[in-house]
Amino acid sequence: MHKNDIYHFEYAPLLIVISGPAGVGKDSLLKRLQEREDDFHFVVTATDRPPRPGEIHGVDYFFVSTEEFLSMKEQDDLLEQAIVYGQHKGIPKRQVRRALESGKDVVMRIDVQGATTIRKIVPDAVTIFLTAPSEKEQEQRLRERGGDSPLQLEERIRTAQEEMNAMHTFDYVVVNRHHQLDEAVNQVLAIIEAEHCRVKPRKATL
Amino acid sequence: MHKNDIYHFEYAPLLIVISGPAGVGKDSLLKRLQEREDDFHFVVTATDRPPRPGEIHGVDYFFVSTEEFLSMKEQDDLLEQAIVYGQHKGIPKRQVRRALESGKDVVMRIDVQGATTIRKIVPDAVTIFLTAPSEKEQEQRLRERGGDSPLQLEERIRTAQEEMNAMHTFDYVVVNRHHQLDEAVNQVLAIIEAEHCRVKPRKATL
Numbered sequence: 001m002h003k004n005d006i007y008h009f010e011y012a013p014l015l016i017v018i019s020g021p022a023g024v025g026k027d028s029l030l031k032r033l034q035e036r037e038d039d040f041h042f043v044v045t046a047t048d049r050p051p052r053p054g055e056i057h058g059v060d061y062f063f064v065s066t067e068e069f070l071s072m073k074e075q076d077d078l079l080e081q082a083i084v085y086g087q088h089k090g091i092p093k094r095q096v097r098r099a100l101e102s103g104k105d106v107v108m109r110i111d112v113q114g115a116t117t118i119r120k121i122v123p124d125a126v127t128i129f130l131t132a133p134s135e136k137e138q139e140q141r142l143r144e145r146g147g148d149s150p151l152q153l154e155e156r157i158r159t160a161q162e163e164m165n166a167m168h169t170f171d172y173v174v175v176n177r178h179h180q181l182d183e184a185v186n187q188v189l190a191i192i193e194a195e196h197c198r199v200k201p202r203k204a205t206l
Numbered sequence: 207m208h209k210n211d212i213y214h215f216e217y218a219p220l221l222i223v224i225s226g227p228a229g230v231g232k233d234s235l236l237k238r239l240q241e242r243e244d245d246f247h248f249v250v251t252a253t254d255r256p257p258r259p260g261e262i263h264g265v266d267y268f269f270v271s272t273e274e275f276l277s278m279k280e281q282d283d284l285l286e287q288a289i290v291y292g293q294h295k296g297i298p299k300r301q302v303r304r305a306l307e308s309g310k311d312v313v314m315r316i317d318v319q320g321a322t323t324i325r326k327i328v329p330d331a332v333t334i335f336l337t338a339p340s341e342k343e344q345e346q347r348l349r350e351r352g353g354d355s356p357l358q359l360e361e362r363i364r365t366a367q368e369e370m371n372a373m374h375t376f377d378y379v380v381v382n383r384h385h386q387l388d389e390a391v392n393q394v395l396a397i398i399e400a401e402h403c404r405v406k407p408r409k410a411t412l
Contacts, residue, residue, distance in 0.1 A: 006340040007370070009379060129405065134212040164213070172403040173215060187403055194400035197378040197393055199335065 014105045014195055015096070015122050015204035016040075018188070019115035020130035021160035023142035025176040025184075026109045027060075029130060032185050033107065041099035043108040046072060049087035052147065062092070079206065080110065080117045085152065089114075097206045105192060106204070112163040115170070124202035126195050128188060129170035133177050135161070220311045220401055221302070221328050221410035222246075224394070225321035226336035227366035229348035231382040231390075232315050233266075235336060238391050239313065247305035249314040252278060255293035258353065268298070285412065286316065286323045291358065295320075303412045311398060312410070318369040321376070330408035332401050334394060335376035339383050341367070 020026055034042055046062040048069045057063045064072075069088045072078055081090030091108065099106045110118060118125055132138035142148075142156050167173055172191050176184045195202065226232055240248055252268040254275045263269045270278075275294045278284055287296030297314065305312045316324060324331055338344035348354075348362050373379055378397050382390045401408065 007337060007381075009381065128403075131213060168405055170405050172400065173405050174403055175213075175215065187399060190396040190399035191403055193393060193396035194378065197334075197380055197397055199374055199376050199379050 010201050011196070012201045012203045013100050013103050014192060014202060015100065015118075015125040016105060016107045016188075016192060017115050017118050017125050017127045018107065018109050018130060019112050019127065019170070020176075021112065021132075021138060021163040022156050023138060023145055023160060024130050024132050025141070025181065026130055028181055029176060029184055029188070030107070030109050032181050033188060036185060037189065039104065041102075041104040041106045043091055043096060043099075043106060045089055045091055045109070046078075047087060047089045049089075079121065080114050082111065082114050082117075084111060084113075085155075093206065100204055100206070112166045116166070119169070122204050122206060124204050126172070126191065126202060127170040128172045128174055128191060129167045130174050130176050130184070131164070131167065133175050135164075137178065216407050217402070218407045218409045219306050219309050220398060220408060221306065221324075221331040222311060222313045222394075222398060223321050223324050223331050223333045224313065224315050224336060225318050225333065225376070226382075227318065227338075227344060227369040228362050229344060229351055229366060230336050230338050231347070231387070232336055234387060235382060235390055235394070236313070236315050238387050239394060242391060243395065245310065247308075247310040247312045249297055249302060249305075249312060251295055251297055251315070252284075253293060253295045255295075285327065286320050288317065288320050288323075290317060291361075299412065306410055306412070318372045322372070325375070328410050328412060330410050332378070332397065332408060333376040334378045334380055334397060335373045336380050336382050336390070337370070337373065339381050341370075343384065 018026055030042065044058060044062055046064050046069060048064055048066040051063055055061065066088065069090065072090065073081055077093050078090040079093040079096055081088065096106055115127055119127060132141060138160055139157050142153060142160065148156060174184050174187045224232055224236065236248065250264060250268055252270050252275060254270055254272040257269055261267065272294065275296065278296065279287055283299050284296040285299040285302055287294065302312055321333055325333060338347060344366055345363050348359060348366065354362060380390050380393045
């Protein structure tokens with residue numbers, strides 16, 4: 001090694017998977033993260049469910065028709081896809097691959113079931129489980145979110161309880177405390193920074 | 207689980223080992239870390255070498271006589287001890303154990319050889335390798351530090367080069383860039399925060 005040489009440290013863009021039960025605040029966390037940090041590529045999920053008030057096409061989701069969604073699936077352009085409460089959700093594969101190739105860290109929000117699929121396809125993904133601090137608060141957040149029928153709400157609450165059991169399959173857990181969203185965001189940023197300091201970096205490849 | 211129950215997340219204090227070649231800035235980094243963060247227990251190493259200008263007994267080191275040092279060794283009160291450039295250095299075991307028992311994260315500065323020993327005794331230690339950005343800068347820092355004879359300096363430079371090869375045995379690498387000490391401190395703090403978010407926490411036990 002010549003004396004002027006800069007030491008070589010391996011660097012690889014990360015695939016960061018943020019998951020957790022419904023109602024735990026994944027969307028709010030991602031939004032705040034996006035406001036604070038624009039160096040990441042935030043994956044935009046495709047879905048055939050109708051937009052909720054305030055949701056923007058191409059930002060919150062790619063809102064597509066069921067026909068369009070099934071066509072993406074046929075063309076093998078979905079990294080992961082699932083039917084959640086009767087509606088399709090899927091992650092466009094090319095979008096993730098291109099972002100990683102450009103050297104950007106990719107941040108992906110996905111339900112717990114989907115995270116399991118992603119981990120199988122990309123074992124080096126960094127998986128973060130977002131959770132409420134207690135079962136009571138978890139349930140309350142689902143109630144307050146609205147937009148569900150009593151039967152749907154009951155199902156969501158039961159599913160959320162079950163999904164807590166999947167926590168042990170994740171790398172990290174971040175507790176999203178009431179009115180402390182920035183603390184949770186700080187922890188996610190710390191996890192990403194620490195992962196980049198690993199002597200043996202994880203390599204997300206698709 | 208009762209609805210009011212707060213989810214239980216495992217928490218364990220960490221043993222953080224900061225190492226790297228001589229001259230890389232371990233002492234400066236530890237000092238800045240200590241200024242910015244007083245929740246950690248910073249291990250005070252015992253040594254029989256004379257204090258350098260400005261060094262304070264009980265803060266920078268426990269400066270002891272060679273007789274006192276050897277007596278600690280006999281009483282098995284040293285977690286790790288080594289002869290570095292003909293002088294003894296050792297880490298008082300009880301100090302580390304008590305700090306961990308109090309629930310505090312313990313931060314330890316140690317030479318590369320010593321870090322290997324610590325890893326054997328405490329496999330769950332979080333090990334951070336601090337490095338200069340280049341071989342040229344590494345060498346320059348050793349020259350600027352002063353206090354060494356030409357022969358000692360030559361030996362330090364050669365040792366530092368060899369120690370770079372041990373980097374792959376560490377968990378994390380942090381580059382200490384010129385005039386960017388706070389960036390390196392931020393990375394160390396991010397690593398500690400991320401480690402506390404691990405679903406399966408490391409457990410430092412002695």
